[in-house]
Amino acid sequence: MTAAAAVGQTSWDLFLSSLWPLVRGALLGTIPLALMSFAIGIVLALVLALARLSGNRWAAGVARGYISIVRGTPLLVQLFVIFYGLPSIGVVIDPWPSAVVAFSINVGGYAAEVIRAAILSVPKGQWEAAYMIGMSRRRALARIILPQAARVSVPPLSNTFISLVKDTSLASLILVTELFREAQQVAAFSQEFMLLYLEAALVYWVICLALSTVQGLLETRLDRYVSH
């Protein structure tokens, strides 16, 4: 579609006709990218959090260094290092895996601190009670501490996930076709930048609203197991 073609149609038509490309970008790009990266990132974060809390100085140091680097550098720079930088040392990764790697690494760094704080928020008495009934440290962690920490970490981890959903728009800069790239493509040909950017904002917002709702449900559900 060219600008000349766009003259014949109203903005409302353009809004409607571009809605599907944007939603498709969300379904094929934004959402799977966010889900995949979050799943990997959370596993990474749990390992990092436990490493920081462990008595092993070396493991704690590595985790601390990792978190410091991830939180101290911009996500866009991390993406570019992986996608445009690594090929200079012979490592060429495709756009999608590059994006998943970068986002997972990033989520890992941020969520590690959330999980660490959540674990620390469980009263010491819970550990002691678990040891008293003969549980090992590992078993106490899995059965007593982590379930309680999980409940505490739902709001901050939801924050991390919602941020991630929006951060995936940066993947458009390393050739991943997602929601924002679709919007840019339509805007490039229709020259209707304001309309398309607002439309993209609207779609992101609807996705994040749905996520907030899921967060609310999750909180309510996990609350049932808490005695006040």
Place this chain on the structure above:
Amino acid sequence: MTTRLHTPPVLMLAAAVALVLTGCGADSDAAGTSGAAGADDSLAAVQEAGTIVVGTEGTYRPFSFHEDGSGDLTGYDVEVITAVAKELGVTATFEETQWDAIFAGLTSGRFDVIANQVTTTPERTAAYTFSAPYTFSRGVVVVPADDTTITSFDSLAGMTTAQSLTSNWYTLAQDAGATVQGVEGWAQAVALVEQGRVDATINDELTFLDYAQNNDAAGLKVAATTDDESESAFAFAQGSSALATAVDEALATLAADGTLAEISDTYFGADVSVSR
């Protein structure tokens, strides 16, 4: 509870979108019938401010770039628009932005003009006001040196090329049947060709020649050249014809006194400001 709290903002955004929709509709109607409704104060506004705000990439050698990568902004387009501003009796202020955001910046009034080798196309001339051309060049298909499959624009069918979304090279590649990957600019596009991630990229021959002069381009070659000469001009928001006319007069003066040829010679060793 959470959902209820969020409902009013949704309505607000919906209202904002609706406003834009109706606003845009009105705009294109006005543009379609009579150009601009109000008087054209584009030139007066620039003269009053004493400065013309120029949108440019700052990463597009040799047209708009930073000396040694981190020095002052310079380049063929930067020097030409600076000379033009001087003719107009104002100074040029540069705003650097990514190519794909440049037209959005012009439309939203962030710059008065784009000086970044904007090639004139029918689509663009319908949407923007252009000055007289100040660069004449051809498009080239850049491929890896060991590639033997791409020999013409037609052989791009089924291939993958890297282009800026809003560039005319994007349209050219698409018309040739290529799958186009959108990138931010020449630097990324040429990196992708060298890394073997795309088959080719189309760009200005002057850009490629400059790249080859300043980098190790042994891994690259030109596979084809367009027959048509493309013309680059300064782009203005639609309706800024008073400013565009003044810039045209300035360009004519600079062509007559040899300034354009001189600037061109320092960058290309030839006068690209006239058709060859």
